[in-house]
Each structure stands twice: as structure tokens, then as C-alpha cells.
Amino acid sequence: MQQASFLETAHLFMPLHESLIQLLKEMEPADWGKPTLAKDWSVKDIVAHLLDTTVRGIAVLRDKHFADSGPSQQDYQSLVKYINQLNASFIVAAKRFSPEQLIEFLELTGPVHTQLLCELAPFEKAVFSVAWAGETTSMNWFHIAREYSEKYHHQLQIREAVGKTEALMTATFFAPFMQTFFLGLPYLLKDHHAPDEAVVALEVTGSMGASCYLQYKDGQWKIQQDLLLNNLYARSVMPADIAWKLFTKGVSPKEIYPMVKLEGNQALAKQLLNLVAVVA
Incomplete structure (x- = not known):
């Protein structure tokens, strides 16, 4: 499917990561249990999900390690079911982690994942396609933009729950996020x-x-x-x-x-x- 010209987002990952870590360190203990727009997920659950996707990204990009072969059927609903199950399994396991541990793990892994994304050649084939845009093959730049939109909106969900959205609701962060979505x-x-x-x-x-x-x-x-x-x-x-x-x-x-x-x-x-x- 034809898409718009190159959308650059790699430079936003580290500022976004730093904003997340600062927010998490400032939160009160009660904030971690607050409900969010992500339906059944609390603030702590979303933080765990961000760690999960970051660690998975490192495993795939750096180590060429995939958890399994993916959904058995090659259709969108099977992909949705597979991803939801993958996400849910880590959320359950992460109940054992303290908020302090989640912050430590994110501080360690966030910059590693960012560096790996920044090293990708923008116009080479991405390891995963952007399914919600109807693509079976995507370029790295679109995969990177999709990753940015994931990290951005999940942090915004956390900020919405604790009443601190201002830091991300700026043209610098928001416009590329929305431009990524427009590609669908x-x-x-x-x-x-x-x-x-x-x-x-x-x-x-x-x-x-x-x-x-x-x-x-x-x-x-x-x-x-x-x-x-x-x-x-x-x-x-x-x-x-x-x-x-x-x-x-x-x-x-x-x-x-x-x-x-x-x-x-x-x-x-x-x-x-x-x-x-x-x-x-």
C-alpha cells in the first residue's frame, strides 16, 4: 500500500523515555494502582507493558530472538488475539515486580532499545509490518514511527490517570504521533x-x-x-x-x-x- 513520505521519529525516543522516568520517580505510591483509559490496566500494568515491549524489541532487534512463530492464522483478528495474550501474560508475571524494580528495568533497557531503533536503515524492510495500516510489509521508518506511537500513547495514558499530561501534549511530541496514525x-x-x-x-x-x-x-x-x-x-x-x-x-x-x-x-x-x- 502506498504511504506518505518518510516520517522521522527516532530522535524523539530518548526525550520521551526521559520524560517517562522522571514521571515515574515523581509518582506517589497510590498513583501506581490508579485506573487508566486502557480498560483493565492500572498505571502499574501500563508501566509493565512498556517494559515488556521494550525487552521484546531488544530481543528481536539485537539478538534475533523471537518468542514463538506468532499467530497460527494469518488474519488480523488472529494477530489481535495473539498480541493480547502475549501482553496479558507479561502483565500477570509483572505483578511480582515492585514499582522501584520497574523503574530500574526501564532505565536500563529504554536507551538500549532506542539505540537499536536509531540504527535501523529507514528504507529497509522492517521485521514486523504495521498491520493496522493494512500493510503486510513495512519499511523500518514506519515500524519506528509505530513504536513511537505505542510508547507515546501509553505514557499519555499514565499521565492522564495521574493528572500530568502537559509534558507530552506539545507540538514536538504530539504532531508526529498523530501523523503516524494518519497513515492508517x-x-x-x-x-x-x-x-x-x-x-x-x-x-x-x-x-x-x-x-x-x-x-x-x-x-x-x-x-x-x-x-x-x-x-x-x-x-x-x-x-x-x-x-x-x-x-x-x-x-x-x-x-x-x-x-x-x-x-x-x-x-x-x-x-x-x-x-x-x-x-x-
Whole structure:
């Protein structure tokens, strides 16, 4: 599937990691048990999940070690089930770790994983494809951006639970996160048709917001790099503090309808709200 041009995120991993460690060291004991937008996961569970994915990333990239062969069936729902089981098994084991141990382990492994990601050649084939964008093969730059979006939104879930989101809700961190998610829009709209050269827009408002414009041409939706207001066929507009929760399944489209502006073709405008840029 055609994707937008190279999106660079590798330089953001260390600042993001440092922000996480600082946050965790500042948290009160009661904060670790607080509920989060990640449904059944507490703050401590999300921290454990971040450690899990970091350690798994090191095992694969540095040591070429894979836990197993993956899901038995090559379809998206089987992948979702497999990933959920993988995640859940570590969360259960991590109940034995203290918060202090989780911080220590993350301090040790975070920079190692970051370095490995930074050493990847951006335009070589990634070890894993970005399934939520409909890809069976992805370039490393997209894999790295996907990893960034994972680490970013999970830290934001922690910060939301403890009331400290300001450090991450900046243009520097938020815009690349949202631009990564936008790469899933052509796949989301693949079965939705429009007049030739029609434009659909998804706009996330605010000083740290971002916008994506897609044009329908020759039976395909393609992301356009320039702002396109001519032939605007449908548009969805939402605030940043809603967008990140919506696209990570923290809230449902039905819950946020009153806070979203839908223009033009309603079916397409509403379809944009169904973007899920995580394996879930």
C-alpha cells in the first residue's frame, strides 16, 4: 500500500523515555494502582507493558530472538488475539515486580532499545509490518514511527490517570504521533468510494494539532502532503485531547460525537472516527 513520505521519529525516543522516568520517580505510591483509559490496566500494568515491549524489541532487534512463530492464522483478528495474550501474560508475571524494580528495568533497557531503533536503515524492510495500516510489509521508518506511537500513547495514558499530561501534549511530541496514525487512513477508507479527485480531511485542532488530507483518484485514497480545500467532500474536526483517546480505543465514536464537527458527506466523515491505530 502506498504511504506518505518518510516520517522521522527516532530522535524523539530518548526525550520521551526521559520524560517517562522522571514521571515515574515523581509518582506517589497510590498513583501506581490508579485506573487508566486502557480498560483493565492500572498505571502499574501500563508501566509493565512498556517494559515488556521494550525487552521484546531488544530481543528481536539485537539478538534475533523471537518468542514463538506468532499467530497460527494469518488474519488480523488472529494477530489481535495473539498480541493480547502475549501482553496479558507479561502483565500477570509483572505483578511480582515492585514499582522501584520497574523503574530500574526501564532505565536500563529504554536507551538500549532506542539505540537499536536509531540504527535501523529507514528504507529497509522492517521485521514486523504495521498491520493496522493494512500493510503486510513495512519499511523500518514506519515500524519506528509505530513504536513511537505505542510508547507515546501509553505514557499519555499514565499521565492522564495521574493528572500530568502537559509534558507530552506539545507540538514536538504530539504532531508526529498523530501523523503516524494518519497513515492508517487510506486502509480505513479502502471500501468507501467518492467522486474522482474528491478530498476528505481529518483535522485535529489546537496549537499542537495536525491535519491529514486524502484524495480519491483512480479508485484509491492517497494521502496528500499539501493542504487541499478544493473538492472538499467530507471533513471531521476534533480537539487533540479527544483524538488521541479515540484512535487508541480509550473512548468510542459514540461517546465523542458532541465534541466532533462533521461536514460534507456524513458517511465518510463518520468513517474517519473509526480509525484505530493500535492492534486492538
